Amino acid sequence: MAFELIIFYIFSAILVGSALAVVVVRNPVYAALFLVLAFFTCAGIWLLLEAEFLAITLVLVYVGAVMVLFLFVVMMLDIDLAPLKEGFIKFLPVGIAVGVIILIQMAMILGPENFGLEKFATPEAQGSDYSNTKALGRILYTTYVYPFEIAAVILLVAIIAAIALTLRKRPETKSQNVAEQVKVRRDDRVRLVKMPATKKDEVQS
Amino acid sequence: MIETLQNLLSFLPEVVQSLIIIAVKILAIVLPIMGAVAYLTLAERKVISYIQVRIGPNRVGPRGLLQPIADALKLIMKEVIIPTKANPYLFMIAPVLAFAPAIAAWAVVPFDEGMVLSNIDASLLYILAITSMGVYGVILAGWASNSKYAFLGAMRSAAQIVSYEIAMGFALVTVLMAAGSLNLTEIVNAQQGGVWMWFFIPLWPMFLVYYIAGLAETNRAPFDVAEGESEIVAGFHVEYSGMSFSIFFLAEYANMILIALLTALMFCGGWLSPFQGIPGLEALFSWVPGIIWLLLKTSFFLFLFLWFRATFPRYRYDQIMRLGWKVLIPITILWVLLLGLAIVEGWGPWFG
Numbered sequence: 343m344a345f346e347l348i349i350f351y352i353f354s355a356i357l358v359g360s361a362l363a364v365v366v367v368r369n370p371v372y373a374a375l376f377l378v379l380a381f382f383t384c385a386g387i388w389l390l391l392e393a394e395f396l397a398i399t400l401v402l403v404y405v406g407a408v409m410v411l412f413l414f415v416v417m418m419l420d421i422d423l424a425p426l427k428e429g430f431i432k433f434l435p436v437g438i439a440v441g442v443i444i445l446i447q448m449a450m451i452l453g454p455e456n457f458g459l460e461k462f463a464t465p466e467a468q469g470s471d472y473s474n475t476k477a478l479g480r481i482l483y484t485t486y487v488y489p490f491e492i493a494a495v496i497l498l499v500a501i502i503a504a505i506a507l508t509l510r511k512r513p514e515t516k517s518q519n520v521a522e523q524v525k526v527r528r529d530d531r532v533r534l535v536k537m538p539a540t541k542k543d544e545v546q547s
Numbered sequence: 548m549i550e551t552l553q554n555l556l557s558f559l560p561e562v563v564q565s566l567i568i569i570a571v572k573i574l575a576i577v578l579p580i581m582g583a584v585a586y587l588t589l590a591e592r593k594v595i596s597y598i599q600v601r602i603g604p605n606r607v608g609p610r611g612l613l614q615p616i617a618d619a620l621k622l623i624m625k626e627v628i629i630p631t632k633a634n635p636y637l638f639m640i641a642p643v644l645a646f647a648p649a650i651a652a653w654a655v656v657p658f659d660e661g662m663v664l665s666n667i668d669a670s671l672l673y674i675l676a677i678t679s680m681g682v683y684g685v686i687l688a689g690w691a692s693n694s695k696y697a698f699l700g701a702m703r704s705a706a707q708i709v710s711y712e713i714a715m716g717f718a719l720v721t722v723l724m725a726a727g728s729l730n731l732t733e734i735v736n737a738q739q740g741g742v743w744m745w746f747f748i749p750l751w752p753m754f755l756v757y758y759i760a761g762l763a764e765t766n767r768a769p770f771d772v773a774e775g776e777s778e779i780v781a782g783f784h785v786e787y788s789g790m791s792f793s794i795f796f797l798a799e800y801a802n803m804i805l806i807a808l809l810t811a812l813m814f815c816g817g818w819l820s821p822f823q824g825i826p827g828l829e830a831l832f833s834w835v836p837g838i839i840w841l842l843l844k845t846s847f848f849l850f851l852f853l854w855f856r857a858t859f860p861r862y863r864y865d866q867i868m869r870l871g872w873k874v875l876i877p878i879t880i881l882w883v884l885l886l887g888l889a890i891v892e893g894w895g896p897w898f899g
Binding site: 345371375378394395398399401402405406407410411413414417418473474475476520 | 562637667668669672673675676677679680682683686687690698702705706708709712729869
């Protein structure tokens with residue numbers, strides 16, 4: 343247990359530190375990379391909670407795909423940071439006020455009086471042969487099958503909408519129609535002309 | 548072997564004991580991989596030479612067998628140059644980020660029944676997640692080098708890897724549907740019973756899709772636009788030299804071996820003998836340990852990697868994207884539906 347606790351504290355320290363760095367560092371590429379680090383350590387903490395499916399999915403989806411695209415965009419854009427930092431002092435009081443309100447709200451809900459050990463008993467540690475993935479799949483496809491399907495349909499609609507919004511026809515581009523290229527037969531492009539053979543002298547005369 | 552080690556270490560506290568044993572197991576996996584990577588480079592040069600009617604490296608050692616060692620020594624001796632105005636931290640951390648996932652993925656790969664470092668339940672997902680981390684090394688190398696060529700190579704590579712990961716993921720979904728498990732050992736055991744039970748038969752298109760996506764994921768020819776020499780010099784690692792360059796090479800070849808091994812495990816019965824269920828031949832070859840079969844199958848798929856490189860011209864970039872998004876992904880989605888039907892109806896000997 344003590345060993346796990348040490349790992350937990352190390353991971354938590356890295357997580358909080360990198361989350362802070364995401365907000366504080368000036369270089370946006372560094373910020374994106376710290377966010378990657380935060381996701382990865384968060385996955386480590388979820389592994390300690392025996393939620394290995396969620397931990398691996400977090401790495402797979404957020405670290406492996408979403409953040410790659412994020413980094414892609416951040417690197418491509420030449421962000422001019424000076425105008426973004428204008429009026430830092432002017433907005434500081436408002437920012438601090440909003441931050442403090444959010445902090446108080448979270449403390450009210452997430453405090454120990456709602457989530458202490460006397461409210462929720464410590465979850466039992468499962469054996470090494472326990473399959474978290476199987477348990478999650480079973481509950482997702484039986485008890486919660488309708489919410490799950492609805493969520494999937496909403497995501498599908500969002501995908502189609504995003505594509506439909508950005509799709510535009512540009513007639514001036516010379517993009518290839520692969521189906522047309524494959525369909526082409528030899529006769530469409532090549533014409534063999536039969537000509538009688540002639541000698542060099544005959545052509546000159 | 549593990550027991551004798553345990554007896555030797557019995558005077559130490561339990562935590563230290565298990566740590567040492569795990570470290571020894573890791574070494575037993577990583578050192579052979581490094582050796583295999585070194586000799587894969589030689590095999591690549593030799594195979595391509597013979598395909599092109601040349602002899603290939605034959606000066607260092609008998610028949611050029613010491614060539615990889617000479618190459619490694621040369622690369623270690625060379626100076627590591629950091630370009631001016633490059634970002635030195637990210638420049639040096641990028642090869643590490645390419646190399647670490649390539650090695651970490653081997654933690655869950657089984658080499659024989661029970662011969663695995665960590666037999667976790669979701670090993671297939673773990674491999675997919677960890678190998679998807681490798682793209683960071685490429686992107687950061689391209690960006691931190693402060694070079695147009697490197698950046699273009701990184702952009703190409705990132706887009707390509709993210710696109711082909713989807714097709715690869717769907718191909719893996721069909722494997723886990725057919726096997727009913729995410730655990731690689733159980734996936735192999737689900738293919739027991741002879742060659743006709745191996746998943747490459749009921750999942751034939753997925754087998755091709757997985758291998759093609761694997762080629763694209765490792766930036767190998769004919770999908771190696773990330774380092775297309777003719778247009779962007781050498782892509783993302785153009786500014787690297789010496790050891791930091793060779794780390795990228797190690798990562799690429801370790802990934803190649805991993806893809807070949809996974810193809811053998813998931814579609815070609817892993818360590819199962821190809822003569823299973825054939826009277827006479829099965830008894831004749833029963834003395835061959837399973838790991839030999841696995842390594843033979845892996846070598847075959849590695850040979851295909853080299854063969855393709857010597858045979859096919861490079862794809863054009865838009866053709867790569869078209870193949871990934873418009874051909875491979877629709878095939879995989881169709882096959883997921885078909886496979887679901889096959890499993891429900893219990894078709895063939897596989898799902899009966």
